[in-house]
Amino acid sequence: MNTSLLNPFNITYPTAVQASLPSQCTLARFDRSGRFVAAGRSDGSAAIWDLETRAAVRWLEGHVKGITSVDWSRNSRFVLTSSKDWNAIVWDLASDIDPPQRRTTIRFDAPVSSASFHPRNSQIILALLQSGDAYLVDLRKKHRGRVELEEAHDDSDEESSTSPRSAMTVAHFDPTGRHIFVGTSTGSILVFNTRTKTIVARHKIPGAGVMKGFDFAKSGRRLVTNSSDRTLRQFTLPIYPPPIADRECTEQELEPTHRFSDPINRTAWHAMSFSPDGEWLAGGAADPASHKIYIWDIANDGQLASTLDGGREPLIYVHWHPSKPSIVSTTNHGNILIWHCPSPERWGAFAGGFEEVDENVEYEEREDEFDIVNLSLIQSYLFEEDESVLAKRKMRQEEEEVDILTGKDAEEDIVDHLRFNGDEDDFFWADDEPDEDERGWRMKIVMEDDDMI
Amino acid sequence: NPSSCSPLLKPEPTFDTPIPPYPSSTSTALSVKPERVSTLSLDTVVPSRDSGTSTVKLEERPIQKKKYSQPKSRTKPSGSTRKPKVPADGLSLKSKKLSTAAIKKSAIAARSRSTSVMPVGTTPVPGSEIRALVEVEPDDSEEGMEDKLYCICKTKYDDERVMIACDRCDEWYHTSCVNMPDMEVDLVDQFICPLCVEKNPHLDLRTTWKRRCLNGLQQVDPNSPDSCHKPARGAFSKYCSDECGVQYMHMRISLWVENGGSRDRLWDTVKNAERREGVVVLAHAMEEQSRSTMKMEGRVLTIVQPKITKTDRELARLRERLETLVQKREALKAEMDVVAWREKVTELAIQHADTIDQCGWDQRLCFGDEEVTEFGTSVLESYEEGHSQVDMDGAQEEAEWWCMGKKKCDRHFGWQKLRMAEVEFDKETKDQALQKLTKLEREIRKRVEDILDPQAHLGKTKIREPSSPRVPVLSRPAVNGQLKHKPNGDQSKKGKKRKE
Numbered sequence A: 001m002n003t004s005l006l007n008p009f010n011i012t013y014p015t016a017v018q019a020s021l022p023s024q025c026t027l028a029r030f031d032r033s034g035r036f037v038a039a040g041r042s043d044g045s046a047a048i049w050d051l052e053t054r055a056a057v058r059w060l061e062g063h064v065k066g067i068t069s070v071d072w073s074r075n076s077r078f079v080l081t082s083s084k085d086w087n088a089i090v091w092d093l094a095s096d097i098d099p100p101q102r103r104t105t106i107r108f109d110a111p112v113s114s115a116s117f118h119p120r121n122s123q124i125i126l127a128l129l130q131s132g133d134a135y136l137v138d139l140r141k142k143h144r145g146r147v148e149l150e151e152a153h154d155d156s157d158e159e160s161s162t163s164p165r166s167a168m169t170v171a172h173f174d175p176t177g178r179h180i181f182v183g184t185s186t187g188s189i190l191v192f193n194t195r196t197k198t199i200v201a202r203h204k205i206p207g208a209g210v211m212k213g214f215d216f217a218k219s220g221r222r223l224v225t226n227s228s229d230r231t232l233r234q235f236t237l238p239i240y241p242p243p244i245a246d247r248e249c250t251e252q253e254l255e256p257t258h259r260f261s262d263p264i265n266r267t268a269w270h271a272m273s274f275s276p277d278g279e280w281l282a283g284g285a286a287d288p289a290s291h292k293i294y295i296w297d298i299a300n301d302g303q304l305a306s307t308l309d310g311g312r313e314p315l316i317y318v319h320w321h322p323s324k325p326s327i328v329s330t331t332n333h334g335n336i337l338i339w340h341c342p343s344p345e346r347w348g349a350f351a352g353g354f355e356e357v358d359e360n361v362e363y364e365e366r367e368d369e370f371d372i373v374n375l376s377l378i379q380s381y382l383f384e385e386d387e388s389v390l391a392k393r394k395m396r397q398e399e400e401e402v403d404i405l406t407g408k409d410a411e412e413d414i415v416d417h418l419r420f421n422g423d424e425d426d427f428f429w430a431d432d433e434p435d436e437d438e439r440g441w442r443m444k445i446v447m448e449d450d451d452m453i
Numbered sequence B: 001n002p003s004s005c006s007p008l009l010k011p012e013p014t015f016d017t018p019i020p021p022y023p024s025s026t027s028t029a030l031s032v033k034p035e036r037v038s039t040l041s042l043d044t045v046v047p048s049r050d051s052g053t054s055t056v057k058l059e060e061r062p063i064q065k066k067k068y069s070q071p072k073s074r075t076k077p078s079g080s081t082r083k084p085k086v087p088a089d090g091l092s093l094k095s096k097k098l099s100t101a102a103i104k105k106s107a108i109a110a111r112s113r114s115t116s117v118m119p120v121g122t123t124p125v126p127g128s129e130i131r132a133l134v135e136v137e138p139d140d141s142e143e144g145m146e147d148k149l150y151c152i153c154k155t156k157y158d159d160e161r162v163m164i165a166c167d168r169c170d171e172w173y174h175t176s177c178v179n180m181p182d183m184e185v186d187l188v189d190q191f192i193c194p195l196c197v198e199k200n201p202h203l204d205l206r207t208t209w210k211r212r213c214l215n216g217l218q219q220v221d222p223n224s225p226d227s228c229h230k231p232a233r234g235a236f237s238k239y240c241s242d243e244c245g246v247q248y249m250h251m252r253i254s255l256w257v258e259n260g261g262s263r264d265r266l267w268d269t270v271k272n273a274e275r276r277e278g279v280v281v282l283a284h285a286m287e288e289q290s291r292s293t294m295k296m297e298g299r300v301l302t303i304v305q306p307k308i309t310k311t312d313r314e315l316a317r318l319r320e321r322l323e324t325l326v327q328k329r330e331a332l333k334a335e336m337d338v339v340a341w342r343e344k345v346t347e348l349a350i351q352h353a354d355t356i357d358q359c360g361w362d363q364r365l366c367f368g369d370e371e372v373t374e375f376g377t378s379v380l381e382s383y384e385e386g387h388s389q390v391d392m393d394g395a396q397e398e399a400e401w402w403c404m405g406k407k408k409c410d411r412h413f414g415w416q417k418l419r420m421a422e423v424e425f426d427k428e429t430k431d432q433a434l435q436k437l438t439k440l441e442r443e444i445r446k447r448v449e450d451i452l453d454p455q456a457h458l459g460k461t462k463i464r465e466p467s468s469p470r471v472p473v474l475s476r477p478a479v480n481g482q483l484k485h486k487p488n489g490d491q492s493k494k495g496k497k498r499k500e
Helices: A372-383 A387-399 A414-418 A425-431 B002-009 B033-041 B048-060 B095-115 B129-135 B182-187 B194-199 B242-258 B263-270 B310-355 B369-390 B415-452
Strands: A016-022 A025-030 A036-041 A045-050 A055-061 A067-072 A078-083 A087-092 A102-107 A112-117 A124-129 A134-138 A145-149 A168-173 A179-184 A188-193 A199-204 A211-216 A222-227 A232-236 A250-253 A258-260 A269-274 A280-285 A292-297 A303-309 A315-320 A327-331 A335-340 B074-076 B163-165 B172-174 B188-190 B282-285 B293-296 B299-304
Touching (some): A025 A067, A025 A315, A036 A067, A036 A078, A036 A335, A045 A067, A087 A112, A087 A124, A112 A168, A124 A168, A134 A179, A168 A211, A179 A211, A179 A222, A211 A269, A222 A269, A258 A292, A292 A315, B182 B188, B242 B263, B310 B369, B310 B415
Parallel strands (some): A067 A112, A199 A250, A269 A315
Antiparallel strands (some): A016 A335, A036 A045, A045 A055, A067 A078, A124 A134, A134 A145, A168 A179, A188 A199, A211 A222, A232 A258, A269 A280, A292 A303, A315 A327, B074 B163, B163 B172, B282 B299, B293 B299
């Protein structure tokens, strides 16, 4: 009832903590539907929590060292976890062998700091190692292989020369999947084309230190960066031309449209997340004494809208729900906090004659008060409609099937609208040999004999 | 009216459950109608309601056993007083007469509607005030009964002889006149008198019978008066009563024990059996009639026996599950092989690294599963030959995969421990999964054997355990920020994952 009263055009930001899940985790991310949260723990296991039942439904054990990032596939079937034990594992949540078996393990020779799926095809994976290399791993049969993303050098003969090359510190797909954005330790953003793995643009961000994190708005046009100078910068991204054969790379300095920082305490930021409509930005402060999330109103010129206080346990990670005004944040002690927008029930607004009363009132209805016949009679007098027509309409209404099973489909391929420049090669390349992550897939309910928790 | 109904309503306590006391002022026939109508409203199955209730009746009124017969076929109880002589003021009669007369009356009334939906279209029997009897008020119906003539032999009512009513024309006939021995009377399902049969050759009418209690049929001499001649309880049971069933099983078991069976073992196998809660049968409309048919508005329905027996179906299902299980096991085993390969290579690489003064990290340890299948053997071979080549020049063309950095290489520092730990963990999880699958498989096989084994036939003894409870395999105790991982997992805490 609450959701129907909430104006769907007015997605605001959450204000209060709805629940706290004791998960002992360091990272938590919503899936695309917003129903599940994947929580990565420091002992190497990951838990999948179901928010509708507020219970953990799967445990993914496979890493021997702490997990550094989690990512969901498009329809929530596959989960990608990367860990400090040099591996990234793709888990198949549809597997019915118990315990859940992995789908593939991707091994590297250095700890993996982050790994993410291609937004359209979960068989394409971008992995960033702690050593500063980024790899694009393709698990499809036709395109199998892993490619290291490298900046093109004029002096391409030298194989070493790692010193002038700056280490990559962040790597992320953009929401369309066409480009990979890489942040370096010198404060630049490199843009690669996913299909050709060549660099398309290089942006130097003046003043930024080491790049620490990226977040994209759903449309893919805006990007927020978190850097070591403790400022969050929002950029509007230019449109990148399709990659041409010769190594042409646009060098451009990007100016941020907004800058977000904490002027008083100069606290750094651990993570940030856009709201689904891109109007709000949530920033998780790296405050060692409290759990603070700052909400900025981008539509209103980036003003600070509010500060959410989550208690005394300092924050580690923040993620906004993909469609609802809800945020998930993790604390130092391992708890997952779910924030929501508490709306007081206003039954008085439900219908005209409703009014809220303080105490129970015993009501005795008239004998003919709820007679349907009378109602239609009155209506027929009023509107001169045929009684039988009304009765028929009522019957038809009663027979309408109320659909309770299909949920709201998460972003309905908004991204497909962004096929600008007619460059569809990239999409075809990505969609070639699609993964098995179908839309209507549902996770099985697993019954446990002994009581949980 | 209510007063005239009272003689009939009085003996109701003896009738007990089957006929609910209705305060209706209409005729007695209607008052007992519900029982009737309920039987007719059954579409297909369970015609046994009738026999069930009739059995109940029979048991509850042992005195009336002989005289009172089942609803479907009406027989006039013998030994009762003449029915016409029940005056409006029933109180003057002796109680016995009253009761028997009343019983008879309601017995008639009870049966009268066996064909209430059937148009009684045959030639009316002369003096058919019987119909008038059941529709008109009781005090009127008593008159004129004395002189009515019944049966083919056209005699007055004699309450010493058993009579049965035709379900089409509602006429009463002596059982002796229609060639029905006393023992068969209980087994009649629907009686069609010879007259009706003759008069409607195109309809091909015949009397239908109920199945007889198995206890009676299986006796040494089924036709003797000692054997049970009561009808079976329809789809629910092959026996007329629980006692017959028990008696029959006693006989069977004692025979079996005589021939060398073990009573205890039999008890073990059947002790978990439960009563059936319901029966579902498939019925087809067919042209010909057979013994177990129910006639309904001209349409005849036959109960169809399922083509595949229950045990066969169960067997098929179990075998299918077995198949899928076996497949899963095969897949897991293949994966185990890969893990074993990794373990081997890791060990070899560690050994190799110990000998040389370099990092020694083997890049091929990063191989995915497909590469393992493709290049696996070549990797192992390279180690076998590797030892001899190590002393030679450091730059070996094929050996690009070994990291040449210093011993404590920046990038790969500590790879030995890490890789071993990972491989061990992987092996363990796969092992556990494999064990679970094996256990499941064993259970299913056992169940299949149980079914095939004729001694343990009752299907209900199976305990449902289709998918074993899913429990996180290696539950990790809550680590308070401690990052050290025990390579072999915490064996003692398998089972529940504790979230403290």
